[in-house]
Amino acid sequence: MFIAGGTNLVDLWKYNLLHPKLVVDINHLPEHRRITELEDGGLRLGALVSNADTAYHPLVESRYPLLSKAILAGASAQIRNMATNGGNLLQRTRCYYFYDADVPCNKRVPGSGCPAMDGYNRIHAILGASGECIAVFPSDMCVALAALEAVVNVSGKNGGRRIPFADFHRLPGDSPEIDNILQHGELITSIDLPEKGFAQNYSYLKLRDRHSYAFALVSVATALELEGDTIRDARIALGGVAHKPWRVREAEAVLVGKKADEAAFTAAAEVLLTGAVGLKYNAFKIELAKRAIVRNGMMALHPETQLPGAQPSA
C-alpha cells in the first residue's frame, strides 16, 4: 500500500480495518509534488500536493475557484495540510458500520452483510446504492473535480492511463469492496483540469451537522457559463448522496439555453434526483438535495455570496 498524507490510511490501520503487509511511502517523489500549467490551457495537480496548497494556489484560486471552495469545505485546516490530492480520491467511506471492525460490512468483509440497511442510515446513499452497500463517498474535492471533468493520470506496471473523472469511482453493485477502477500497484501521479474552469459563475454548497469539520449530508458543486442571463453550459455534481460524485448529464442539458433562475434549477434538480430512494433515516436527503441544487444555482450567479465553510448564502 502507498502512504501519502496518511490521514485516512493510518486511522484505518489503527482501527484494525486494514492490515497492510507492506507500506510504501511515496512522499519522496518530488515530480508529483507540484502544480504545472498544461499546453492545452489546463492545469496539472500533482498527486502529492497537499489539499491546502492546492486550494490556495493562485492559479487554482483564479481559474478553478470552485475546486478551491470545495477543498476548503472539507476536513480541518490541519488535515488539509497533510492530506494529498491523490489520497483524497482514494479515501474510504465514513459509514459508521464500515469503521467498526466488530460488526459486519460488505465493503470491509464481502458477504458479511450490511447493518446500515436497517440501522442508522441517516448519512447513507439515496442514489446508485445496491442491495449490498449504501455507503457514500465522502470527498468534497472530488465533487468539484467531477463537475470540472478532471482527468486522473495513473502509472502502473503496464504504463500509464488517463481516466476521465466520471469513470474513476464506481457504484457498489455486488462488489462494494471496490471503490474505484484503480488497479493494484497503480499510482496516481496527477490530476488534470481542463482549460474551462467556470471562474465566473460557480458555487460549492455543503450541508452538514456543524459548520466545519463534518462530512456532507448533501453537497453541490455548480458551474455555469452564462451569456447575459442565459445558460450556455452547466455542470452540477452532488456529494454525500452516492458511492461516487453524482452527475447526470440530462439534468445539465435541461439548463442549457434557459434563463438562469429558480425555475430552471428546480427542473434540473428533478432530473438529477430521478430514481432517488430514501431509507428510514436518510429520506430527507432527497428534498434537501433538490433545494440545495436550486440555492446553489442562484449562488453561482453571485459567487461572492459564498460564506466560509461553503454555507448557504446569507
Add this chain to the structure above:
Amino acid sequence: MKIQSAVGQPVSRLEGKLKVTGAAKYAAEYDVPDLLYGYVVHATITKGRITRLDTGAAKALQGVVDVITHENRPEVASADLKYIDMDAPPGLVFKPLTDPEVRYNGQPVALVLAEDFETARYASGLVEVEYETQAFETCLDHNLDNAREPGKGFSTMLKPPPPKPTGNFEQAFRDSPFKVDAEFRHGSEHHNPMELFATTTVYEGDGKLTIYDKTQGTVNNQLFVANVFGLRYEDVRVLAPFVGGAFGSGLRPQYQLYLSVMAALHLKRNVRVVLSRKQMFPFPHRPQSYQRLRFAADANGSLTAMNHRAISETSQFEDYAEVVAEWSHKLYPSPNTLFEYKLVSLDLYTPMDMRAPGGATALHAIECTMDELAYEAGIDPLEFRLRNYAETDPSTGKPFTSKALRECYMRAAEQFGWKERNPEPGSMVRGNKLVGYGMATGIWDAYQFPARTEVIITGEGKMIVNSAVTDIGTGTLTVMTQVAADELGLPIEDVTFSYGDSKKPFSMFQGGSAMTASTGVAIVVAVKALKKKLLKKAKSIAGSPFDRAGNDDVAFKYGHMFLRKQPSVSVSFAEIVAANGGKPVKTTNMGAPHVLKLRKYTKSSHSAAFVEVEVDKDLKTITVTRAVSAVAAGRIVNPKTARSQIAGSMVWGISKALHEESILDENLGKYMNANLGEYHIPVHADINELEVIFADERDDLINELGVKGVGEIGLVAMPAAIANAVFHATGRRIRELPIHFDKLL
C-alpha cells in the same frame, strides 16, 4: 501599601502556563521506570457469555508479559459491598473480568500486558474470544412499558424520588382553558473529556501503591482500591493534580483503575492502562430519556396544573437515577402537581452524572413546555415566566437563601433586546434567514459537602493550603488560592494551594458545582483556627505586646498580625514561626454546611438564557447567532474563571440542542459514532457571540463565602432557549434532541 482583596478579581488560572506549554502532567504521562502497558480487549457482542477464550497467540508475542481474563484473574475482594464507591447507585457494581457473562457491548474481557504500548495494542487483536449470544434490549423508546420505580440506596439521599402529588392534577388539567401536552426525547450522550481515561500505578512494594489516575475524587478512588484489593488505606495514594475535563465521568472509579491496580499487584510491576476513545463509549453516559409534560394555565396565565413524567435508562445491574421530574415546582407555583420518575433496565453500561444531570434533561422539557403554554395563552414567554414567578420555593413553601432570578430575566432581556421581538413565528427575516428569539429559565441546586483542609504558615511567613480536592479544569486551584489569600490578608503570590492528592485532607469528589462552597468554606474555617493559633504562639514570645489581646483584638495583613486598635504593634508570621522553634504553625479543620439552619431554606442558583438563531428559509440549517446568559449564583469569587464556566456551559447547551448524540444502533446494541470525528460537538464556526452576566446576588445565609457554584447553571437553560428560538423562527416544535436541521425540512 494596600492589598487588593483577591476574591472578586479576574485572576488568570495559576496553572495556565503549565497547561498551554504541555508541562502539566496527566495520569498517562508520568515517567516511571519499567512500566508495563495494559491494553483492554472488549466484548464484541451485547449480551451472552464467553464460550472460548484463547490468549495463546497474544502471549506468544515477544514483549507480551501476561494476559488477564476471567479465567486467570488474580484474587480480589469477592463481597459486592467492597466495590461500592461514594457515588455508586443502588445495585451491584460491575466487576470486570469476574465471570464469562457479557452484560453490555464493549465490556472488558481481557487485559493484555506488554513492555510497550504498541505491542499491547497489537496483541489485544490476537486474543480470540468466542461467544454465545442472547437477545438484548438497548432502546429506551421500545421499552417504555417496562418502566418501574428506581431502587433506593445511599445515593438516594442526594437524589430523592419525586414528591407526592398535590391537589388533583387530572381534574385541574381538564378544567383549565390553556394546556399543553408534549413528549420530549433525547438519546444518550457521552462526557468525552479531552483526556482519555488512564491510570499509572506505581508498585512501591510492601503492599504500597502510588496511583496517578484520571478522577474527580482522589479519596473516593483511594478507598475503592484499598477495599477491593485488601490494602491498608494509608498504603494507597491516589494523585490527580491535572485532570483534562471529566464532566461527571470521573465521579466513580472507572475500570482502567481497577485493571491497572490488579495487574500491578499481580505482576509486582508498574502498570499503565489507557483507554482509547472508542473504549470510552461502552462507558458511563447521560441516559436516554423520555419525558411527557402536561402543563395548564388559567385565563390569567397562572399555572394551574403540572404533570412531568420522566423515564430514563439504566443498566441491568445498577439503578442510576436522576432528579428530573420535579424541577418545575421549584420554579413555578401550581396548586395541582403530579411528578413521576421511572427507570428501564437495558443491556448497556450504567449511566452516570453528566454535567447538570437530570436538570439539563428536565429543563429542556419544562422550558419548552412553558414556551408552548405561553403561546397557547397568548402571553409573551418572558411575561409568562414573570407572572408565575415564585418568591419562595413553591414546592416546599420555604424561602430561598437568595434568588435574583428576576434580575437575571431583566438584565439579560435588556442586553439581548427581547422587546424587539415580534411574537409571530417566522415573522422576523434577515435575507435568506428566518430569525428566531427564544428564552428559557435555569435552576440548579447549590450544594455544599463537608470538607477538610490543612493550612500551614511556613518559616518564610507564607501559607500552604492542603486538600485532596481535584481541579478538573474548572479553576479550583486559582479560586481556592484567592479565598485563602483573602482570609489571611496575604497576596496570592504568598499562598500555595496544594491539592489532587488523597493523602491530603478529605474532600468529596468534585461534582455538583459544589467545590467552591465545600473546600472554600473549609479554608475559611481552617484559617479562623489558624489565626487563633498564631495569636497563641505570638503570646508565648517573651514580652509579647499581644499578651492581653483576645482573638477579636487582632487583625492579619501583609503576613503580619497586628493590634486592631494600634496597628503599629505587629509581629510577622515569620517571627511567630521562628518563636515556634522554626516549626511551621498549622491546623487542620473541617468545614460543613449549616444543616440545621439551612433546613428552613431552599438553596438554588438561577439563570436566564436568551438566544437568537438564524434558520435558512429553504435549507433549514441552524446557527445560534448570539446568546446572552444571566446567572445568579451568589458571590462570584473569580469573574474570569466563572465566565469561562458559564460560556463553556453555553457552548455545551448549543451542543446538546443541535449537535451531540451517541448514535445507538438498536439492532447491534452498541454506539456507532465512537470517535470525535463523528460524535459532533460544536466547532469554532458554530459559536458566535456569547455574553455572560452575573446578577448581584448577595447571600449571607448559604455559607461563609456566600457562593453557590457555577459549573452547571450556565447549561440548563440553553437547550430550551434554542429550541424555543427555532420554533419562533420556523413555527416548528422539535421536541427531540439534538435538533437536526433536516427535521425542519
